[in-house]
Amino acid sequence: MAEYQITTIDGGITQISVSGTVASNDIELFRALSHLSKKFSCTLVNLLELSDTSEDLFDYLDEISSRTRIKIIVKKPELVNKCTEKGLQTFPTIKSASLSYAGEETLRLLISRLRDVPILNTEAYRLIQHSASPDANFAELERMMQNNSGLCSQILRTANSPYFMRSSKAETLQQAMVTLGLAPLRQIFIYNFYNSVGNFFGSQQETVEHGQECAKLAEFIAKAGSASYHECAKVRLIGLLHDVGRQALAFFFPQQYERVRHLIKVEKKPSFLAELVVFGIEHQSIGSILANRWNFPDYLSKVIGDHHYLQAKDWNTLTLPVFCANNFLNKRDGEPFSLFFQKLEGYFFLKKAELPWKNIDDEFNDFLEKSEDF
Ligand SMILES: [Fe+2]
Numbered sequence: 544m545a546e547y548q549i550t551t552i553d554g555g556i557t558q559i560s561v562s563g564t565v566a567s568n569d570i571e572l573f574r575a576l577s578h579l580s581k582k583f584s585c586t587l588v589n590l591l592e593l594s595d596t597s598e599d600l601f602d603y604l605d606e607i608s609s610r611t612r613i614k615i616i617v618k619k620p621e622l623v624n625k626c627t628e629k630g631l632q633t634f635p636t637i638k639s640a641s642l643s644y645a646g647e648e649t650l651r652l653l654i655s656r657l658r659d660v661p662i663l664n665t666e667a668y669r670l671i672q673h674s675a676s677p678d679a680n681f682a683e684l685e686r687m688m689q690n691n692s693g694l695c696s697q698i699l700r701t702a703n704s705p706y707f708m709r710s711s712k713a714e715t716l717q718q719a720m721v722t723l724g725l726a727p728l729r730q731i732f733i734y735n736f737y738n739s740v741g742n743f744f745g746s747q748q749e750t751v752e753h754g755q756e757c758a759k760l761a762e763f764i765a766k767a768g769s770a771s772y773h774e775c776a777k778v779r780l781i782g783l784l785h786d787v788g789r790q791a792l793a794f795f796f797p798q799q800y801e802r803v804r805h806l807i808k809v810e811k812k813p814s815f816l817a818e819l820v821v822f823g824i825e826h827q828s829i830g831s832i833l834a835n836r837w838n839f840p841d842y843l844s845k846v847i848g849d850h851h852y853l854q855a856k857d858w859n860t861l862t863l864p865v866f867c868a869n870n871f872l873n874k875r876d877g878e879p880f881s882l883f884f885q886k887l888e889g890y891f892f893l894k895k896a897e898l899p900w901k902n903i904d905d906e907f908n909d910f911l912e913k914s915e916d917f
């Protein structure tokens with residue numbers, strides 16, 4: 544028969560540690576697991592000291608996982624495999640399991656707090672939703688924004704810009720929308736929505752300015768790589784929004800975020816690692832989840848989610864300019880950063896273009912100094 548011990552670890556999570564050998568008729572252990580699954584929303588099951596077990600243990604864990612989130616701490620490969628077969632989450636250490644729990648809790652809290660905020664009632668948000676729906680149409684969009692003169696003139700201005708080369712001036716909103724098409728319209732709505740989010744998230748001037756500079760510089764890089772107008776527009780939007788998850792974390796959890804800032808400034812931890820330590824989740828994942836929830840186009844949530852790790856190679860033509868711009872700015876601002884020169888070379892290689900700059904730091908600084916306000 545196995546032995547077990549139930550403890551509460553840091554963060555108030557319940558852990559059951561099982562040692563020895565689990566037999567198929569280990570009623571007492573199974574009863575204890577059942578009790579925990581009814582009482583707690585998450586349970587850590589520590590199998591690090593387990594010598595052997597009957598298959599029944601995994602069947603039983605699988606069964607109770609419908610009532611409670613089970614996180615299994617296990618290292619032995621054969622036990623890890625058994626858990627994976629049942630779709631049970633495994634972690635090599637207590638620390639990693641409890642961080643995963645903290646990350647889920649952060650996300651749950653953030654999403655429930657987000658429900659109470661007025662940003663989702665904004666006109667721009669409704670426009671994004673309509674333009675993403677299968678029955679999107681220009682007449683409805685026109686009706687929705689008829690009282691928003693700022694947005695209407697922005698759309699007219701864009702449609703009449705040299706890029707769209709209309710033979711005659713677009714004079715009505717409908718003509719302008721037809722010229723632009725839905726995808727660029729959606730980008731305009733997202734810019735407007737982000738402005739309201741920015742206002743709502745309050746005075747995080749530093750992150751907002753960082754996003755604006757990143758947008759300009761990432762677009763500058765993409766243009767130098769002869770990216771198309773549409774690609775440049777996407778890169779600019781990603782640059783602006785890439786740290787939206789950081790804004791959300793700092794807004795909803797201001798005290799914990801001070802700890803993150805301390806880890807960044809004093810211990811020189813990159814922002815996403817500092818966030819993992821404090822929240823169990825980083826701003827890229829939060830940003831990507833928010834972008835999905837807000838119904839942003841796919842590329843935005845994908846690239847926001849990948850802007851530090853660069854794992855999704857398919858998105859490289861969009862991610863690399865943002866990665867390079869972001870890390871250049873972090874380096875300039877004395878924050879921890881990743882080396883980006885090779886990635887910059889990689890981007891120009893992908894675009895089959897010549898890297899046009901000799902001294903990157905000087906050229907980028909020069910561009911940012913001369914560039915217009917966002
Ligand atoms: Fe970031």
Ligand SMILES: [Fe+2]
Pocket residue numbers: 753757785786869
């Ligand atoms: Fe950033």
